[in-house]
Amino acid sequence: MSTLPLAGIRVLDLSTVLAAPVTATFLGDFGAEVVKVEEPGRGDFTRGTADGARSAYWAQEARNKKSVTLDLRTAEGQRMVRDLVPHFDVVITNYRPPTLRSWGLTPDTLQELAPDTILVYVTGYGLTGPYSDRGSFDRIASAFAGLTYVTGDEDREPVRSGYSTIDYMAAYLGAFSVVTALYHRDTADGGGGQVIDLALYEAGFRASEDALVAYATTGQVRERLGNRNPKMVPASDFTTRDGRRVSVHAGTDALFRKLAAVMGRPELAACEQYATRAARVQHADSLYEAITVWAAAHAADDLVKLLSDAGIPASPLMSIADITTDPHYQERGTFVTVDDPDFGALPMPAPMPRLSKTPGSIRATGPALGEHNTEVYQGVLGLSPDEITALHTAGVI
DSSP states (O other), rough: OOOOOOTTOOEEEEEOSHHHEEEHHHHHHTTTTEEEETTTTTOOOGOOOSSSOOOHHHHHHHHHHEEEOOOOTSSSHHHHHHHGGGSEEEEEOOOOOOHHHHHHHHHHHHHOOTTTSSEEEEEESSSSTTTTTTTHHHHHHHHTTTTTSSSOOHHHOOOOSSOOHHHHHHHHHHHHHHHHHHHHHHHHHOOOOOOEEEEEEHHHHHSSSTTTHHHOOOOOOOOOTTOSSSSSSEEEEEETTTTTEEEEEESSSSHHHHHHTEEEEEEEEEEEEEHHHHHHTHHHHHHHHHHEEEETTTTHHHHHHHHHHHOOOOOOOOHHHHHOOOHHHHTTTSEEEEETTTTTTEEEOOOOOOSSOOOOOOOOOOTTTTHHHHHHHHHHOOOOOHHHHHHHTTTTO
């Protein structure tokens, strides 16, 4: 295998649940050496257990990481983490600003200690602003970013995404920002380190399409429309003869002509009500009624093949059970199976995106709690075995 592109980059992961540690995971997938700091005896929340045992989720999201334990609530633990920071190219944390101040992990403090280190702060509301001290999770960020408000059926209460979408979106933003900052540090004259200030809600807000500019120019507030796209018709999900759901997007004029032909009703594409995208938006209800009746006469797999063969984007709504047996997922390697000491052959999402020359890799699944204490504290900080034993006895590690 080619040398991984981030080989030689050392990352200190001082974070938990979920965007910040996944940022570190993405960097680890492409070769960075990631050292994860966990609470002694309990470990990271993602382990899913109270005693620090390994869950399957931990095996996935802590892959390619080393685990050290350190009690950051103690003065000695705070001193040790500050000693660690200058040895790392990147430090990632998501503690709230009050905690950062209490533990001596603020940007000013760490920049003084390590001027060439990239400091990544993934917090709920950012390091500045009137809400900066507040905590957040994906659900809260989705609400604050406006995503929850527009999600769901128009006659029902809003709902959040079924997955922690914003956490993973923020993780990709975080990883992108790290690579950008490293490039600047290592190529610019006197580039040095810098602070990356990423608010969790900002990842969701950036996905709000034209909601802001539309409101600014027309006063229109984006509302819930269920599965429909307010600007592209038809683009929705339909129930098939076998009770499954199929997503169809034929919102452009060219695609709609193809759909009308597949439906056996080419006259629809010439009808004044449906001939243009704007006209279809105005007469969406009647058009959707016709497509609903037509889709209900077909089995899901047959409908998807019929549409796909005609060049119309379509897919069944896939459950995770569907995904595990899908031939495209399998052939493309969107998920891979790795050997895990506790779970055996364990499938998990592959490193993404796919790079032709330097693809990511899963070199190890999530480590045991404190598995790398000796390696890191002795090898990085130069502590003796007796000092490490004393720290363990005192509950600091």
